[in-house]
Amino acid sequence: MKSLARIWTIAMNTLREAVRNKLLYALLFFGVAVILAGVVLSALSYVESERILQDFGFAAIRLFSVAIAIFVGVTLIHREVERRTVYAILSKPLSRAEFLLGKYVGLLVTIWLQMAIMVVFFVAVSLVTGAPLDAGHAAAFALIAAELAVIVAVATFFSAFTTPMLASFFSIGIWALGHMTRDLRDIGASSISESVQSTTALIHRVMPDLESFNFATEAAHGLAFAASDVWLPLLYGVGYVSVLLVAAIGIFERRDLR
Amino acid sequence: MRDWIHSWHRYIVAVIAISLTAFAHSAMDTSAEDDLSRIFLPEAAHAQLWSLGFDTVLADYYWLQALQLVGGERGDTAQHIAMIGEMVELITTLDPWGGGPYRFAAIWMTDSKQSVRTANRLLERSIAHIPTDWRSRYYLGFNYFFYLEENGKAADAFEAALGLEGVPRYLGALAARLRMNEGGLEMAADFLAEFARTTSDDFTRVEYLKALDEVETERGARKLDAAREEYWRRHGEDIRDVHDLLRGPAPILTQLPPAHPHFDFPVWRIDEQSGQIVSSFYRSRYHLHRADHDEERRERWRSMQEPDARAS
Numbered sequence: 001m002k003s004l005a006r007i008w009t010i011a012m013n014t015l016r017e018a019v020r021n022k023l024l025y026a027l028l029f030f031g032v033a034v035i036l037a038g039v040v041l042s043a044l045s046y047v048e049s050e051r052i053l054q055d056f057g058f059a060a061i062r063l064f065s066v067a068i069a070i071f072v073g074v075t076l077i078h079r080e081v082e083r084r085t086v087y088a089i090l091s092k093p094l095s096r097a098e099f100l101l102g103k104y105v106g107l108l109v110t111i112w113l114q115m116a117i118m119v120v121f122f123v124a125v126s127l128v129t130g131a132p133l134d135a136g137h138a139a140a141f142a143l144i145a146a147e148l149a150v151i152v153a154v155a156t157f158f159s160a161f162t163t164p165m166l167a168s169f170f171s172i173g174i175w176a177l178g179h180m181t182r183d184l185r186d187i188g189a190s191s192i193s194e195s196v197q198s199t200t201a202l203i204h205r206v207m208p209d210l211e212s213f214n215f216a217t218e219a220a221h222g223l224a225f226a227a228s229d230v231w232l233p234l235l236y237g238v239g240y241v242s243v244l245l246v247a248a249i250g251i252f253e254r255r256d257l258r
Numbered sequence: 259m260r261d262w263i264h265s266w267h268r269y270i271v272a273v274i275a276i277s278l279t280a281f282a283h284s285a286m287d288t289s290a291e292d293d294l295s296r297i298f299l300p301e302a303a304h305a306q307l308w309s310l311g312f313d314t315v316l317a318d319y320y321w322l323q324a325l326q327l328v329g330g331e332r333g334d335t336a337q338h339i340a341m342i343g344e345m346v347e348l349i350t351t352l353d354p355w356g357g358g359p360y361r362f363a364a365i366w367m368t369d370s371k372q373s374v375r376t377a378n379r380l381l382e383r384s385i386a387h388i389p390t391d392w393r394s395r396y397y398l399g400f401n402y403f404f405y406l407e408e409n410g411k412a413a414d415a416f417e418a419a420l421g422l423e424g425v426p427r428y429l430g431a432l433a434a435r436l437r438m439n440e441g442g443l444e445m446a447a448d449f450l451a452e453f454a455r456t457t458s459d460d461f462t463r464v465e466y467l468k469a470l471d472e473v474e475t476e477r478g479a480r481k482l483d484a485a486r487e488e489y490w491r492r493h494g495e496d497i498r499d500v501h502d503l504l505r506g507p508a509p510i511l512t513q514l515p516p517a518h519p520h521f522d523f524p525v526w527r528i529d530e531q532s533g534q535i536v537s538s539f540y541r542s543r544y545h546l547h548r549a550d551h552d553e554e555r556r557e558r559w560r561s562m563q564e565p566d567a568r569a570s
Contacts, residue, residue, distance in 0.1 A: 045321060175310075217355065
């Protein structure tokens with residue numbers, strides 16, 4: 001219980017620190033701007049303009065939230081080490097695992113808060129333009145939040161042992177690859193080479209399958225969906241985040257911070 | 259004073275800079291007409307791979323570009339038809355659940371039978387992804403009927419749309435007329451009877467029953483046609499009136515069939531324009547009605563295809 005309190009203290013501190021980051025506001029501003037720009041772009045189509053508006057809205061929320069998650073997340077540990085505040089913190093009765101988990105939770109709360117702001121704009125624009133909003137949209141937002149949890153975990157993992165530059169490079173790579181693994185697996189499956197088939201299948205299994213969190217198309221089209229379309233990816237996200245955090249803690253505990 | 263001059267200088271520089279920018283920009287050729295024909299169209303599979311989960315936004319981008327190709331004064335649309343096909347192929351691969359692009363292709367891709375068949379293939383994809391939308395089946399049926407003149411396939415498409423929400427009530431009757439053209443009156447009657455039996459909408463059922471009445475009347479008209487031919491064979495001349503078929507020592511018919519299955523007031527008469535025996539209730543025979551302007555359009559389309567056919 002005390003451990004949870006310590007994690008929460010670090011998390012709130014990380015949140016306070018993150019909201020002072022001007023990059024967050026710049027990206028949030030552009031995210032909201034793209035959501036609003038969707039109104040103009042959707043008016044160019046004579047059919048399905050509400051869907052186009054929501055496509056742009058979902059894209060803005062996903063893209064800018066991921067950008068914030070990566071660019072703010074990769075500096076998590078490095079900044080503490082660089083400013084030497086990590087030594088003061090870790091000299092307290094606080095384990096490295098608690099410190100890292102606190103950092104993760106703090107950043108995730110920050111990212112979810114900024115996502116909530118964009119969602120408010122998305123909902124407002126949809127209501128004003130008469131675009132439909134239903135359970136599919138709620139499911140899509142929940143899955144975007146899950147994808148962000150995975151991306152923040154990826155950024156935390158890399159920030160535990162490398163520089164912000166490399167961590168952001170790796171995180172962007174993982175994010176891009178995570179959205180390609182299904183297509184890569186399908187392309188690989190049609191290859192005559194067995195090694196290509198097994199390699200692409202392995203990549204699909206090992207890399208985060210971020211397309212499983214992409215429910216924007218279904219929501220924007222109002223397609224029917226089963227509860228398992230939502231809870232299975234959520235469960236997958238929880239599992240993947242846990243694995244990444246355990247690995248990050250393992251690495252961070254062995255890291256020489258001197 | 260010195261500060262004022264400095265700020266005054268700054269304003270001058272700003273005004274000159276803005277003027278130069280505005281002048282240079284307005285002097286540039288910023289028309290997108292030429293650029294539109296050079297839109298980069300990636301392979302659909304590659305686009306799906308590299309869109310990184312933003313498939314629908316990419317599809318929306320190409321959809322808006324496709325609209326630019328045919329909208330406004332962008333030159334000859336016919337030049338862009340092949341490109342429209344490729345764009346809709348890409349758009350519907352990235353986002354197969356949007357109905358608009360499929361119908362857009364069906365409307366614009368009508369310059370040749372090849373294009374119509376491509377549009378039909380896209381409409382089939384639409385039906386596979388949005389099976390509850392009657393419009394794709396309607397457009398498919400129209401393409402088969404009007405451009406490809408394949409009435410059986412047109413009837414298949416229209417019949418598949420029956421029962422879907424929003425489908426026009428006349429569609430079943432139209433499908434039956436197409437069936438008649440393809441397989442005869444009895445086939446049309448069978449289909450109408452089946453539609454009337456299975457539909458859940460009372461108003462639509464009335465439409466089918468009305469069409470069945472017309473088919474029944476057509477049966478009578480065909481009986482009179484046969485009698486008219488017999489009259490010609492026997493007397494070497496045509497009838498002047500339908501009642502001629504009942505006259506004489508050996509009349510062809512003992513009585514005329516009813517000119518409507520339910521009403522007594524309609525009578526048979528010879529239509530002055532067509533020379534056909536018609537019921538006064540319907541004033542024309544049961545066939546596929548085509549408006550004159552539609553027939554002219556179809557003729558124009560046929561004549562456009564003939565040079566292609568000769569060339570091939």
